[in-house]
Amino acid sequence: MSEPYHPTADRLEAFVEGSLAAGERVVLESHLVACPACQARTEEWRALFSVLDRLPQYEPSVGFANRVMAQVRVARQGAWQQWTERANALVARAAPKTNFGWSLAVALLALPVILGGGVISWLVSRSYITPQTLLGYTRDSVVEGLQGFGSTVIGAAMQTDAATWIVANVGGFINSAGVTGVGAVLGVLGTATLLSIWVLYRNLFRSPSRESDYALFSF
Amino acid sequence: MDYSSLTDQQVVLLAREGREQAFRELIGRYQRPVFSLIYRLVRDREKAEDLAQDTFVKVLNAIDRYDPQYKFSSWIFKIAHNTGLDHLRRREPETLSLDGSPHARTAAEVEASTITPESREETPEQFAQNRELGSEIESAIGTLRPEYRTAILLCHVEGRPYDEIAQIMDVPLGTVKTYIHRGRKELMQRLEHLRC
Numbered sequence: 001m002s003e004p005y006h007p008t009a010d011r012l013e014a015f016v017e018g019s020l021a022a023g024e025r026v027v028l029e030s031h032l033v034a035c036p037a038c039q040a041r042t043e044e045w046r047a048l049f050s051v052l053d054r055l056p057q058y059e060p061s062v063g064f065a066n067r068v069m070a071q072v073r074v075a076r077q078g079a080w081q082q083w084t085e086r087a088n089a090l091v092a093r094a095a096p097k098t099n100f101g102w103s104l105a106v107a108l109l110a111l112p113v114i115l116g117g118g119v120i121s122w123l124v125s126r127s128y129i130t131p132q133t134l135l136g137y138t139r140d141s142v143v144e145g146l147q148g149f150g151s152t153v154i155g156a157a158m159q160t161d162a163a164t165w166i167v168a169n170v171g172g173f174i175n176s177a178g179v180t181g182v183g184a185v186l187g188v189l190g191t192a193t194l195l196s197i198w199v200l201y202r203n204l205f206r207s208p209s210r211e212s213d214y215a216l217f218s219f
Numbered sequence: 220m221d222y223s224s225l226t227d228q229q230v231v232l233l234a235r236e237g238r239e240q241a242f243r244e245l246i247g248r249y250q251r252p253v254f255s256l257i258y259r260l261v262r263d264r265e266k267a268e269d270l271a272q273d274t275f276v277k278v279l280n281a282i283d284r285y286d287p288q289y290k291f292s293s294w295i296f297k298i299a300h301n302t303g304l305d306h307l308r309r310r311e312p313e314t315l316s317l318d319g320s321p322h323a324r325t326a327a328e329v330e331a332s333t334i335t336p337e338s339r340e341e342t343p344e345q346f347a348q349n350r351e352l353g354s355e356i357e358s359a360i361g362t363l364r365p366e367y368r369t370a371i372l373l374c375h376v377e378g379r380p381y382d383e384i385a386q387i388m389d390v391p392l393g394t395v396k397t398y399i400h401r402g403r404k405e406l407m408q409r410l411e412h413l414r415c
Contacts, residue, residue, distance in 0.1 A: 048407055051356050052375035057255040060268050065246045068275040074239050
């Protein structure tokens with residue numbers, strides 16, 4: 001004749017705690033009806049839970065709050081600090097909350113860098129295109145394109161001193177920096193692209209077991 | 220303004236605006252739970268007062284850095300737990316007694332470092348029995364590893380769910396379950412002699 005089934009101490013603890021699955025609970029309850037030994041062990045667990053649940057909280061001595069407050073810096077926030085805090089809260093709410101969200105945001109940020117960097121790299125690699133001619137062509141195309149749209153607003157903006165200054169200075173930078181300067185800018189863009197690809201790879205194609213293993217990056 | 224009807228998060232926002240009453244409200248809400256947890260960890264009333272005070276000073280002085288997406292209770296319990304653990308790691312190994320700290324030299328120090336559960340309304344006989352039981356259980360809890368102790372106390376005394384305890388103790392959920400399970404088992408063994 002085989003030994004009768006008796007639940008383990010762990011099962012009885014889970015039963016008293018209420019963390020057993022419904023099916024398991026029914027099986028155990030029907031066993032308890034007919035097993036005084038397990039009933040007694042269940043009561044022991046119940047007694048322990050009851051004693052622990054009734055443990056009192058202790059009170060610190062009188063004047064505790066005053067002693068704490070004597071060491072607390074109560075600084076009234078200025079209007080600027082309050083606005084900064086609200087702006088931070090707004091940014092925190094708008095920021096992605098999941099790894100997928102971060103991946104999407106990084107991908108969207110990386111897309112123009114990847115496309116722009118790729119096109120510029122390809123163009124500069126052609127022997128018949130120099131940075132100066134590329135800039136000149138780009139500038140002319142942009143100006144012509146904008147003028148072609150006939151937008152009075154954009155047209156007016158391009159004719160402002162600020163627009164002239166930007167075009168003149170960017171052109172000046174390219175002219176003065178030459179191939180080395182443009183190469184440095186492309187290097188920075190390339191690094192940003194590689195970093196973005198790495199973040200995408202870690203988040204989309206790997207399944208790390210711990211949250212801390214996720215690669216997060218924000219600009 | 221009636222602070223008692225506000226949530227922790229709302230009181231924290233008022234504290235950030237520099238309202239002293241909001242700071243006092245947070246102290247009032249958490250002084251007993253925080254002190255009780257630390258007291259049972261270090262088992263020395265005077266030291267527990269100092270550590271609980273340190274906990275509140277740390278929390279309230281860093282109130283601007285509190286992230287409202289987490290529960291305030293989790294944050295303050297986490298700092299209380301770490302403060303208690305840091306103290307236990309720093310101090311020399313010693314055997315503690317419910318009858319007071321072994322370092323107590325005067326009657327006042329013995330009294331200050333003795334754990335005495337608060338009395339409830341009950342007959343003298345019940346009081347004596349419960350005091351005995353209370354002492355036994357407090358003594359048994361005192362022998363547990365600090366991690367088991369914190370997990371058991373947060374679960375049973377503070378009624379915190381397992382996932383919040385995991386957040387407070389900065390360990391995975393499974394580890395919390397293990398701590399509580401092992402802690403209860405050890406308590407069962409230590410209280411075996413009380414069974415009828």
